[in-house]
Amino acid sequence: MLFLQRTIDDSRLCDASVPNRRTRSPAPDRPDSPRRVKNLSAADADGDVFPAAVLDEPRRGRPGRRIDGRQPGLRRHPPYRRFRWGTVPVFSRAHLGCPRGRTRRVDFGRREGQSVTGPLPLAQEVPVELMANGDRVAVLMCTPCNLDDLAAGHLFTRGMLRDPSRVLTIGACADLRVMTVTAPGAISTDSLGLGQVIASGCGSASIIANASALGTVPPGFSVDLETLKAWSAAMFRAAVLYRQTGGMHCAAIALPAEAPVPAGPAASLSIDGAPDGASYFVVREDVGRHNAVDKVIGRAFVDLADFSHAVILTSGRIAADMILKAAAAAVPVLVSRSIPTTTAFELAMAAGVTLVGRIGDKEPIVYTCPERIR
The missing domain is CATH 3.40.140.10 (Cytidine Deaminase, domain 2)
Incomplete structure (x- = not known):
């Protein structure tokens, strides 16, 4: 077996004139290379890159990687996760963010006046924007789980989508805040209240407004x-x-x-x-x-x-x-x-x-x- 030994010059360890990790001066600030962060307010025209927001603080660490010839520090838009009907398991939706029970460490008071810190269960609720063929249908306050089923069911029960075979894809943004349904010519947007915010505790007011068009369920079915x-x-x-x-x-x-x-x-x-x-x-x-x-x-x-x-x-x-x-x-x-x-x-x-x-x-x-x- 061959052992390789590295030779070290002891004189360099004792020589104060040789700069080392303890004696070298700190690196100068680089005002011409400011730190950049994502600006979530807008995206580039192609929809896949967010512009950078320039801060007054100097950049720390290594500069960001260059992406397609752009300046350092730019990051891509979270990619959309697309799938076709029937290719995604029903009970396994990890890619759509099926959450487990959420807990958060919070302070809460007791009657005795004492406060206790500990994990408490919380029901996850986030706003999810539903887009259909480029039109904003609604913003749903919901739990970000099985969002593909939620998008299809919401459009179907509102009478906007009737034929599932014409749906090409449903895309979920990586942060699960935008759902996009693509069904060319199959989604009717002639509905009341497009773009409204629908709270989790109540349904859509536009659905109640369309109660006059309520049909009748035919008889013939029975169950024990x-x-x-x-x-x-x-x-x-x-x-x-x-x-x-x-x-x-x-x-x-x-x-x-x-x-x-x-x-x-x-x-x-x-x-x-x-x-x-x-x-x-x-x-x-x-x-x-x-x-x-x-x-x-x-x-x-x-x-x-x-x-x-x-x-x-x-x-x-x-x-x-x-x-x-x-x-x-x-x-x-x-x-x-x-x-x-x-x-x-x-x-x-x-x-x-x-x-x-x-x-x-x-x-x-x-x-x-x-x-x-x-």
Whole structure:
């Protein structure tokens, strides 16, 4: 074995005239090379590079890498993550930022006047801008998880998108703050309230304004009450964020065993592992209950599910906008562990949607169209 020994001149270690790490003078400031940071207010014309914002502070460390001949310090725009329908797993959305239970160390007071610092669970809520063919549709206050399903379901339940086969791509910015849907000629923007901010605690006012165009869900579908109880229990077992934080909503969409099998490219991922009595089962979570409903409807819309045999289950109370979403998709049964509002009850009566409340109780309440419940 060969050993290599490095020879060191000891005289250099003792010679104060030789500059070393301790004796050399600090590097002079370089005012001509200021530190640059991202300016998120605007992008270049090509949309992939943010301009730099010049600060008065000197640059520290190595200069930034040159990108395509541009000045040092410039960084590229976070790339869009695109995918085609059916190529993304339903239960594995790490690329779309499916969050786990969030905790943050905060100070909170007690009645005794003492303050304690510790991790507390928080429900994640961020504004996500939804763009459709270059038009700003809405800004959704939501949980940045399964955003592709949320975009598809929101456009579908608002009547702006009817044919999933014409959707080319859905792109999510790397920071999950912008969703872009590309479907040339398939998205109608002749809708009320484009560009509005939709809070997580309530639905869209434009959807309520379109209640006059509410259709009627055809009869003919029925489901067993015990089956609904089993599906509701399965939904809560699959709601991971709901259990971790206690501040999330969850929703599920289920098809009974006798329903036609969805023909979407990724539908098999929602068929495997379905609870007893269901041939198709999808669970989604969000800080807003109507967002969770949009997510499950969007997933079933992509999977080409037959909504005339579908059941939607939710953890929150049934509000008016949820009835309109179910009626827009022609879903006959809507189930909740809570109760409906008065407006939701009236809209369900007009649309022919079966409402089942208090599904976790020993005796659930069937509010409307009881002929569908066996």
